[in-house]
Amino acid sequence: MPDTLTQNPPAPESAPTDRCSRGVPVSGAEILIRSLEAEGVEFVFGYPGGAVIKIYDEMHRIGPQFEHVLVRHEQGAAHAAEGYAKATGNVGTVLVTSGPGATNTVTGIADAYMDSIPIVVFTGQVPTKLIGNDAFQECDIIGVTRSITKHSFLVRDVRELASTVKKAYHIARTGRPGPVVVDLPKDVIADSAPFEWPEHVTLRGYDFVGRGEKGQVALAARMIAEAERPLFYVGGGTLISGAGEIVTRLARMTRIPVTTTLHGLGAFPETDPLSLGMLGMHGTWYANQAVQHCDLLIAVGARFDDRVTGKTDAWAPHARIIHIDIDPACISKNIPADCPILGDVSTVLEQLEPLLPGASRAPKDLSRWHRQIDTWKAECPLAWKRDGKLRPQHVVEALRDRTGGHAIVVSDVGQNQMWAAQHFTYAEPRSHITSGGLGTMGFSLPAAMGAAFGVRARAERGQADDTQAAPALPVISINGDGGFLMNVQELGVIAAHKLPVKIVVLNNSFLGMVRQWQELFHGERYSHTDLTPTNPDFVALAAAFGIPGLRCTSPDAVEATISKAWDITDGPVLMEFRVVTEEMVFPMVPAGAATGDMIVQRFNPENCA
């Protein structure tokens, strides 16, 4: 199907099964399309090719209820599906051809696996008879993606196609979400069978726990009541479970301070005095101090990643740990929990709520702990130099001020990601999207695109049925000059669909984060990180895609540039900020070091004894 610019078709009036006659055989391709409709898929991010041409042909004939978005690279499709999933909470969908089409999605699949993002990737495959023959554009994508998928299916019989699609979405969405690959041999797609959408999913080996074990929940409540220096450590699982609100309520009720991971940003408003911001390698100094001194750590939907803990042996040395998570393999994986609670985060927190101090009696007096934290906050706040140079932190704070924090920030990987995390002051769930686990450069632009499709569709639906009159949240894509080029081709899609994405390039003319490590730990030897000689003219690059571009070179022009960009409402805009090359992300726990040993300002280890 050609790249369609038409709007989303109206919601189905009738069940999708009614759109093709019951019992009459239809092609596998049509079964796939009907299944996606039945699943309620809104967008398919895809790219055609020989092995899936029949599916594209049927889409052309049928005019499906979902919108197919023609990306410009299959990696872009996978990240777009991730961005869409993160922004909306729905499952993202990808459709690509066999061989290179499939392998191009691998980075996106690995990314979704690491960050527990529900996507389903449909890959074309050579005909079943040719599998294993090194046929043209054959690739064993099931084998390639085995360790980076939650599950995968090779469909061998057209009669199993509809039920497999249903299983794939069920697995991707439930429990700890993740990517599922469905490999579709060409002959299965061409074969025919009646379309029958199953009512239920039957997967006898698959289950997940919802409610926490009662005794454990009671134990957690006792531990919280006893603690003198408790701390909430809130991760991405909280947002996946939709538990931002209840975490916020519980923290305020018990007066327990909160630190979040990179993926937990937005689960608890950073505007609240109880917030310590982000913890970990580039977290705030005071959040990490609190971790090192707390006597109880309440880990909520978090996985004790090494970027959070640094050297695990030395992390949170005085804390008893309550660990609430839906993935049993996550609990006690890196650090054993004193009180593990397996279950859905929202459900467990609801169970916990009535048992907590503050619920029926006055909350415990934690004022000494609060005072200590306030002292730490005053001692070493997040700060940056205001010296008349254009600093990236300034840009992020100006974006926050412009939007009042009501935006979806999609950052790339590197220094830009850390500044976006540190300085935007997230206050709402799903306001921050980034590639945390895999750290995929080139994530931001396509993910922002997927998010923008999702929020636009929701706003349009809201306007149509008047349930949600609010306009779509602005989507801001924050990039470094290196990573931006890794999926820059998606500018074509963003332009074609007039997606109002605010694209920011923090151009420091370097692979900044690598440069930072080179400066700090590799004797200032800047091996292959200087992009000055080869960087394109970003404004001209945007123009080549028909996207207006703005360049800002002085700190005095930051707000004005952003203002101009916000005047453009009918499509994308690119802002290039020429920021200081030497700026570094601080504070920092060097990789593998103990969290207590944070670098809070610039230093050169070679100059230290």
Added chain:
Amino acid sequence: MSMTAPALTPQQLFRKQVSGESLQQGDPDTVHAHTIVVTLENSIGALNRVANLFSARGFNLESVAVGPTTDPTTSRLTLVTTGNDRIIGQVLQQLNNLVDTLVVDDVTDGAFVERELCLVKVAAKPEERNALTGVADIFRGNVVNITPDSITFEVTGPTTKVNAFIGMMHEYDVHEVARSGRVAMRRHLAFEHNQ
């Protein structure tokens, strides 16, 4: 960073203990072998995922044996893996997380029967045959093939017994050894339960 390691806090000690990690720096962790019986969907994809898990997560895999069960839709896998308590816990949870695994049972701490089969082909001149079959008899081995200059034995038993038999055969000229990997089953303790 200070040079002398600071004393561990009670929490740090607790964590090391439940993980089965050594309390003294430099000492090895307490590592155990565990026998795990997995019932899974009878498909090559399911088996692949289990095998893949071990390499992808860096778990040890000492032995695997797989075969059908009374239910044609499932197969049964016996795995032997090693690690400290934290790692064994991870192995079990990660196996459980696989969509195609139906039951994951660590039989190690209960009473269980474990058997392995081996085939050993040794060079044997007619005059050596008696000595060789004499050794095999001690292990209740069977002769499954004989030629003018070789004998093939079959021995079944716990892995230690199989090891001992193969060790004894190495006194001679061993041509080939094939081992099945271990299979295991929980014992049904009817009488102990009644007491």
